[in-house]
Amino acid sequence: MLRAALIVLGALLVAGAALATALGAGAQAWGLGVFGALLLVGTLFERRYGGLADRPPGAGWEPSGERFRDPTTGAPVAVWFHPATGRRRYVRMSESGT
Numbered sequence: 001m002l003r004a005a006l007i008v009l010g011a012l013l014v015a016g017a018a019l020a021t022a023l024g025a026g027a028q029a030w031g032l033g034v035f036g037a038l039l040l041v042g043t044l045f046e047r048r049y050g051g052l053a054d055r056p057p058g059a060g061w062e063p064s065g066e067r068f069r070d071p072t073t074g075a076p077v078a079v080w081f082h083p084a085t086g087r088r089r090y091v092r093m094s095e096s097g098t
Contacts, residue, residue: 003043010040052092056080061089
């Protein structure tokens, strides 16, 4: 819901800046347009953790020691990372913590 609101706000800011420019506001409206465009790009292309895997990834991956509860499913999650690439994977844990 917040993501949708930010996309709408960014689009409105860009549209408002375009309208203000067309009506003669000129460079004064550019700041509004730039902020709206940054808001749109940042929201549309944000990195998401991509869901939960059911088992740890393969060779080259190490547990980070980070644990949290997935806010959507309520499942306990362990974070794994790949030192060579810096990528992260999120793995669903059993309720017992393994």
